[in-house]
Amino acid sequence: MQTLVTTTLENNTATLTLQRPERLNALSIPLMEALTTALQAADQDPQVKVIVLTGSGPKAFCAGADIDGFYNEAQGTMDEHNFREKLVLLLETLMRSQKPTLARVNGFALGGGFGLAMACDLVVAADSARFGTPEVNIGLFPMVIMPVLYRSIGRKALMELMLTGDKITAEAAKELGFVNHVVPAAELDAKVAELAAKISGKSGSTLRLGREAFHTMADMPLSDALRYLKQMLSQNLHTPDAREGLQAFLEKRPPIWNS
Numbered sequence: 001m002q003t004l005v006t007t008t009l010e011n012n013t014a015t016l017t018l019q020r021p022e023r024l025n026a027l028s029i030p031l032m033e034a035l036t037t038a039l040q041a042a043d044q045d046p047q048v049k050v051i052v053l054t055g056s057g058p059k060a061f062c063a064g065a066d067i068d069g070f071y072n073e074a075q076g077t078m079d080e081h082n083f084r085e086k087l088v089l090l091l092e093t094l095m096r097s098q099k100p101t102l103a104r105v106n107g108f109a110l111g112g113g114f115g116l117a118m119a120c121d122l123v124v125a126a127d128s129a130r131f132g133t134p135e136v137n138i139g140l141f142p143m144v145i146m147p148v149l150y151r152s153i154g155r156k157a158l159m160e161l162m163l164t165g166d167k168i169t170a171e172a173a174k175e176l177g178f179v180n181h182v183v184p185a186a187e188l189d190a191k192v193a194e195l196a197a198k199i200s201g202k203s204g205s206t207l208r209l210g211r212e213a214f215h216t217m218a219d220m221p222l223s224d225a226l227r228y229l230k231q232m233l234s235q236n237l238h239t240p241d242a243r244e245g246l247q248a249f250l251e252k253r254p255p256i257w258n259s
Contacts, residue, residue, distance in 0.1 A: 004034040007042060011193075012049040012200040014042040015104075021057030026066035027112045032086040039093045049200040049207070051097060052192060053120055054104035055113075058185070061103070061129065064111025067138075087112060087144050094119040095148065095215065098208045100199050104192045105129045106185065110167070115145025118152040118178060121211065124192050125170040126185040131178075132167035151218065152178040203241035204259035210236075 008015045016038050018025035025031075042048050055061040065083070094101060094116065103109075103120035109131050117123055117131070133142040133149070142149070142162055149158055157176050161168070173179040183191045199207065213232040217225040236242055240258045248255035 004028075004031045005038045007038050009045075009047060011197060012047060013052055013193075013196040014045065014048040014050070015052040015054065016042065018055040018062055020066075021055070021059070023066055024060035024063035024108060025055035025057070025113070026063045027087065028066040029083055029086050031066075032090045036086070036090045036093050039090075039097065043093075043097050043099055048099055049202075049204050050196045051099050051101045052104050052196060053094075053101060053116065055106060058107060060107040060113070061105040061109040062113025062116055063108045064113050064134070084144060087115075091115060091119050091145070091148060098211070100207055100211060102192065102196060102199075104188060105131075105170070105179075106188060108167075111135055111142060112145060115142070115148050118145070119148045122195065123173075123179045124181045124183070124188065124195060125173065125179050126188045127170055127182050128185055129170040129173075129182075130167045131161075131170070131173050132165065133162050134165040134167065136162065136165040203239075203245065203255075203257045205239045205241050206236065206245075209239070 002019070004019055006017045006019055008017075016035065018031065018035065020026060020028070020031060039051065042051050065087075100122070101120040103117040103123045105117055105123060105125040107126070107129055109117045109125075109129060111133060114131055114133060133145075135142050146162075149162075153161070153176060160166070168176075170179055170182040174182050181191055181195070209232060213229060217228055220228060241255075244258065245255045
């Protein structure tokens with residue numbers, strides 16, 4: 001049986017790799033189930049401080065939904081309910097992770113694959129990567145991934161992508177603000193490792209609280225967000241790592257984190 005997702009752990013970073021290069025790592029129901037399980041395991045692993053998501057092969061991060069996997073041409077029917085439910089669960093699992101998440105985009109990130117990348121906290125892309133929502137070209141609209149795209153991309157730019165189905169370059173994506181770094185393909189692993197190392201050197205409890213606060217306050221009115229974040233700061237200040245960080249600052253030494 002094919003292993004659909006592999007996990008490697010190095011320097012407190014779990015790298016989850018989609019293993020369907022022959023299908024451009026397209027999302028089938030079994031693949032989404034395997035990735036959801038791998039994400040949950042990495043999220044609960046105390047050794048993991050950063051989760052990296054990527055695709056195998058040089059061509060694609062993830063080319064979107066594997067239409068052949070849920071569309072029955074002979075009957076003209078789709079197992080769309082099951083597919084939709086698995087995709088929603090996968091995106092929720094990724095967005096609700098307690099660990100910072102980083103998309104390593106090595107090629108096409110289209111449709112559902114684009115959604116996966118945008119559900120991650122940070123995105124590092126090879127200069128050969130391409131992003132887009134081509135669903136409209138086959139009479140569909142990117143309904144399920146729209147919320148995660150909307151949280152990362154400006155309204156006008158996102159609407160143009162969804163209405164036209166155009167694919168854009170990694171550099172254009174960076175200019176629009178939804179890619180953090182663009183590097184030559186040969187430098188992609190080094191850049192991802194550099195960024196993951198910076199993050200994993202921070203307090204795990206602080207990262208968890210900060211990420212939770214960021215995503216929670218994003219949908220709040222300003223007044224509610226301020227009050228919520230005041231409470232979160234109080235919770236942050238009472239953690240052992242915050243006390244250690246403040247003490248280390250006063251003593252002019254590097255902090256020694258508890259988590």
